[in-house]
Amino acid sequence: MNTTTVKAYGTEAADTPLKEMNIERRELQPHDVEFEVLYCGIYHSDLHQIHNDFGMTAYPIVPGHEIVGRITKIGSDVSDFKVGELAAVGCIVDSCQTCQHCDEGQEQYCDSFPKFSFNSPDKYLEGKMTYGGFSKTYVCEDKYVLHMPAFEDLASAAPLLCAGITVYSPLRYWNAGPGKKVGVLGIGGLGHLAIKIAKAMGAEVTVFTTSPEKVEDAKRLGADNAVLSKDPEQMKAYMGTQDFIIDTVSAKHDVNTYLGILKIEGTLVLVGLPPEPLEVGAFNVVMGRRSFAGSNIGGIKETQEMLDFCYKHNIVAESEIISMQQVNEAFERLEKGDVKYRFVIDMQSLN
CATH class of the missing domain: 3.40.50.720 (NAD(P)-binding Rossmann-like Domain)
Known part of the structure; x- marks a missing residue:
């Protein structure tokens, strides 16, 4: 499969800081949505994955699973999204879609275990893992992409995704x-x-x-x-x-x-x-x-419901907006609990 080289931030080992790197994103498939990443939240599980605290990290790793962006391309079979619209991706980017839990919209409990937005086997690129939102663009199958409401403070809405x-x-x-x-x-x-x-x-x-x-x-x-x-x-x-x-x-x-x-x-x-x-x-x-x-996160349908609820009630996270170049410092502060209450990366700084 053809790929596109994309600028990202990640690390190649548990004990080395994140740095700028190039990753490969798959070419657009018929049901895919591609978007430019505008903001990405930083979550404690990103820190655990970077340090391999769960013992399952595959390096190199590009974290980030609270991803908000603007659509730049859609696949030929995509009908529910349009170029130029806001979109978002949370934790889940694939599941079996055949088990009882997937049928009920509870993809997070998929019998075959869901695929996550980073550090999961990439079914399209053999031998590769998924790369997260600390990157210039993101590509995801449309059924796992969310319609992002136009929050007044869009950056601080990113942490809602997880x-x-x-x-x-x-x-x-x-x-x-x-x-x-x-x-x-x-x-x-x-x-x-x-x-x-x-x-x-x-x-x-x-x-x-x-x-x-x-x-x-x-x-x-x-x-x-x-x-x-x-x-x-x-x-x-x-x-x-x-x-x-x-x-x-x-x-x-x-x-x-x-x-x-x-x-x-x-x-x-x-x-x-x-x-x-x-x-x-x-x-x-x-x-x-x-x-x-x-309880563990939520399914795609419920996540959309949550976004719409929070938009209606003007709920966003209390956030500190940082540049991509401040991410290592942010992780150090997160480890010490020195944040009120979430870090969000302005991904334009990656340019």
């Missing part, structure tokens, strides 16, 4: 809305969007954080209540009060403390990815028929 759908999907599944009390555990890239989205859905939102500084910021973000979880007296006041808690923490923590915050038959859902296993005490779920669950 962080946004990661919190939107469980909030929708567990029916966050009027009359429901929703707890948000942790205020970071995921948590700050969970506050905004749950509040827009009509829920009463209570934030639980270990940071006094973030107790103050929670109200600015729209939370009704904010609790310093290191204060036993504050925590005691909220025991048995929440219908649902979304746990966005990716560090080791004691979930048992928060299971007690749930009402009878309440659910705590984990969307963060702590590197070590979490222990759940049997009595903390058995007494009160409480549930400890998990």
